[in-house]
Amino acid sequence: MAKAKTYYFCQECGYQSSGWLGRCPECGKFGTFAEEVVKAESGKWNKESAKLGVSTPKRIQEVSYSETKRIATGCGEFDRVLGGGIVPGSLLLLGGEPGIGKSTLLLQTALAIKDKRLLYVSGEESEQQIKMRADRLVGKGLMAVGSEQSAESDEGGSPLPATHYPLPTDLYVVSETVTQRIFEHIDTVKPDLLIVDSIQTITTDDVDSPAGSVSQIRQCTTEFQHYAKTTGVPVLLIGHITKDGTLAGPKVMEHIVDAVLQFEGDRHYGFRILRALKNRFGSTAEIGLFEMLGSGLHEVPNPSELLLSQRDETLSGAAVAATLEGVRPMFIEVQSLVSSAVYGTPQRNANGFDMRRLNMLLAILEKRCGFKLGAKDVFLNIAGGIKVNDPAIDLAVACAVLSSNVDMPVSPRYCFAAELGLNGEVRPVSRVEQRIAEADRLGFERIFISKYNARSIDKKRYKIEIVAVGVIEEAFRALFA
Ligand code: TYD
Ligand code: MG
Numbered sequence: 001m002a003k004a005k006t007y008y009f010c011q012e013c014g015y016q017s018s019g020w021l022g023r024c025p026e027c028g029k030f031g032t033f034a035e036e037v038v039k040a041e042s043g044k045w046n047k048e049s050a051k052l053g054v055s056t057p058k059r060i061q062e063v064s065y066s067e068t069k070r071i072a073t074g075c076g077e078f079d080r081v082l083g084g085g086i087v088p089g090s091l092l093l094l095g096g097e098p099g100i101g102k103s104t105l106l107l108q109t110a111l112a113i114k115d116k117r118l119l120y121v122s123g124e125e126s127e128q129q130i131k132m133r134a135d136r137l138v139g140k141g142l143m144a145v146g147s148e149q150s151a152e153s154d155e156g157g158s159p160l161p162a163t164h165y166p167l168p169t170d171l172y173v174v175s176e177t178v179t180q181r182i183f184e185h186i187d188t189v190k191p192d193l194l195i196v197d198s199i200q201t202i203t204t205d206d207v208d209s210p211a212g213s214v215s216q217i218r219q220c221t222t223e224f225q226h227y228a229k230t231t232g233v234p235v236l237l238i239g240h241i242t243k244d245g246t247l248a249g250p251k252v253m254e255h256i257v258d259a260v261l262q263f264e265g266d267r268h269y270g271f272r273i274l275r276a277l278k279n280r281f282g283s284t285a286e287i288g289l290f291e292m293l294g295s296g297l298h299e300v301p302n303p304s305e306l307l308l309s310q311r312d313e314t315l316s317g318a319a320v321a322a323t324l325e326g327v328r329p330m331f332i333e334v335q336s337l338v339s340s341a342v343y344g345t346p347q348r349n350a351n352g353f354d355m356r357r358l359n360m361l362l363a364i365l366e367k368r369c370g371f372k373l374g375a376k377d378v379f380l381n382i383a384g385g386i387k388v389n390d391p392a393i394d395l396a397v398a399c400a401v402l403s404s405n406v407d408m409p410v411s412p413r414y415c416f417a418a419e420l421g422l423n424g425e426v427r428p429v430s431r432v433e434q435r436i437a438e439a440d441r442l443g444f445e446r447i448f449i450s451k452y453n454a455r456s457i458d459k460k461r462y463k464i465e466i467v468a469v470g471v472i473e474e475a476f477r478a479l480f481a
Contacts, residue, residue: 008033009214014252016215036215037208071193071234074112077289077299078105081261081274083282086193089232090281091225093199093253095239096263101272101292102238105263106195108137108296109236110171117170119191123177123201123211130173137296138167177211179204179223191233196224198238199253214252221253254278265292266352269385272297273325285326304331304442308383313412317404321396322417322435322447323388329438331415333383334393336400341377352382353397361398361420368424369476371405391419392429395448398472399479408480413445416475418453424472428453440464448475 008017011034015026023030070085079085086092096102103124110118111134122130172189176182179202186194196202200212202220209215221237228235239253241262254260259279265272274288289300308320308331317336322329334353341347350358358380365371378401382388396416403410417435419427429435432453439447446465454468469475 004037004208006035006037007215009036011214014214014218034213036213038206038215038219071113071116073109074114075109075299076301077274078109080286081276081282081288082259083276083279083286086234086236087258087281088234089228090234090258091221091228091256092234092236092259092261093239093257094236094261094263095241095277097267098240099267100263100265101290101297102263103197104133104137104292105274105290105297106197106236106238107133110193110195111138111168113168113193115170116192117190118168118172118193118195119186119189120171120173120195120197121182121185122173122175122197124197126175127173130175134167134171177201177203179220183223183227186227194224194227194233194235196235196237198240200240218252218256221256225256264387266385271300271384271386273386275326283327287326287328289328304329304438308333308412308442314409316407316409317400318412319396319400319403319410320412320415320444321388321390321393322415322439323390323393324431324435325388325390327431327434329435330386330388331438331442332386332388332393332396334396334400335381335383336397336404337377337379338401338404339377341375346374347377347379349378350380352385352387353380353393357394358397360422361394362401364420364422364424364472365398365401368472369402371402376405390429392417392435394418394420395426395472395475399448399475402476402480406480410479411445413443414448414479415439415444415446416448418448418450418469420472426450426469426471426475433457436462436464436466448478 008020009015010024010026010029010032012024012029012032013027015024017033020035021033024032068088070087072085073079073082094102094106107120107130110120120130172191174185176185199217199220203211203216204219204223207215207219224235224237227233237257258281260277262275262277263272264275270291270293272290272292274290276282276284276286278284289303290297291300317338319334321332321334323332324330348355348358358378362371362373362378366373380397380401395418398420399410399416417429417432419429421427428450432449436447436457440462444464446467448467448469451468451470454466457466459466467478469478
């Protein structure tokens with residue numbers, strides 16, 4: 001056995017030091033160092049990869065590669081985010097809050113991949129629990145989404161018996177938490193793809209600290225990396241992330257893995273977004289959309305149609321934003337409720353929107369549109385529990401607030417795509433043509449954009465009426481005058 005050494009690790013960012021430090025020089029946090037015992041690297045795959053690691057510098061013209069064949073997951077949304085499937089020899093991290101659906105997504109993927117031998121290692125659930133979940137997913141016809149069989153089983157009300165859709169014969173499951181034993185199982189199964197749920201529950205004998213500690217996570221991830229690189233078998237790791245952002249573990253892993261996928265959404269709503277935060281084999285602009293139903297995760301190919309609630313034309317306080325998530329148009333309804341403040345300090349509450357940005361928008365509205373900031377409670381809600389990062393939502397937020405304030409509805413057939421500047425100027429946004437084309441396709445009558453965006457647009461190409469505005473007052477007058 002290799003000699004053990006003691007190191008100190010920052011539990012926030014994973015910085016390693018030979019002595020205890022009061023403040024981490026990497027992330028600047030105080031009192032985050034903890035002692036962890038690490039044995040010198042002795043893992044099986046480390047030694048094998050060391051042998052392979054011998055390489056000499058080559059001229060770039062002489063470097064050859066063959067276009068690697070990706071493993072298609074059979075799930076369009078997942079493949080889209082990956083950039084067209086799983087690259088052999090890659091190490092992927094799927095992060096997300098507990099309960100968001102990470103295990104469901106990967107088990108579903110494992111059930112759908114064809115003609116591959118898979119090993120699903122779980123440190124969280126027993127084999128029986130995994131089987132029960134698989135039966136549920138397969139039994140309710142999920143694997144046959146889009147096929148006639150699934151339509152029948154849905155309409156019939158009672159799900160078909162699990163045996164109707166046989167579970168794949170080449171999917172092996174094992175409940176295991178120690179990497180050395182996982183690699184023994186790998187030797188017997190010889191999988192084409194490995195899934196590990198979750199990295200926080202896995203330990204290696206080479207490190208003495210508890211599961212989930214920075215040195216354990218780093219060491220285990222490195223072992224899986226060596227395994228993936230030496231054998232060419234892709235490894236999918238699940239990692240938990242807490243509500244307030246990323247936990248130490250996944251942060252440490254981000255540098256090691258080839259791609260970081262984040263699964264997000266509000267647990268109380270059905271919608272889930274899969275994003276690539278890092279991807280060595282594809283773009284990070286693509287997102288995947290899912291809906292969590294009783295029968296597992298279902299793909300959502302047309303998000304805009306789903307997210308727009310069928311709304312009464314006479315209701316005030318709602319406006320539709322033409323946003324883009326990555327390169328994907330998403331039309332989302334913004335709802336606002338403005339009422340007179342009962343207490344001294346007015347209440348502000350935003351769901352799916354940044355509070356500071358809401359306060360800023362309200363200050364702009366006070367200055368430019370006579371909105372009485374200090375005397376009103378303002379509540380804001382983005383439909384579907386979705387968090388929107390696109391600044392193009394600003395104009396819809398402002399119009400929803402104004403609509404509720406004056407109690408006059410905005411037509412559900414209007415949509416908005418512009419950012420607001422501090423002086424009330426309506427600012428241009430990226431890819432405006434794509435937004436207009438999507439609004440046109442969805443049958444909207446009017447889209448409000450910045451006049452700086454409107455200059456380059458050939459209005460005759462679209463059926464939809466394009467309203468170009470320069471300052472927020474113009475939008476206000478156009479809607480409520
Ligand atoms: P899970 O995949 O266990 O989450 P994670 O691995 O990210 O912790 O799934 C979490 C939730 O999803 C669970 O509370 C129940 C729900 N769920 C469904 O709504 N439908 C389903 O078909 C399945 C399998 C789970
Ligand atoms: Mg899980």
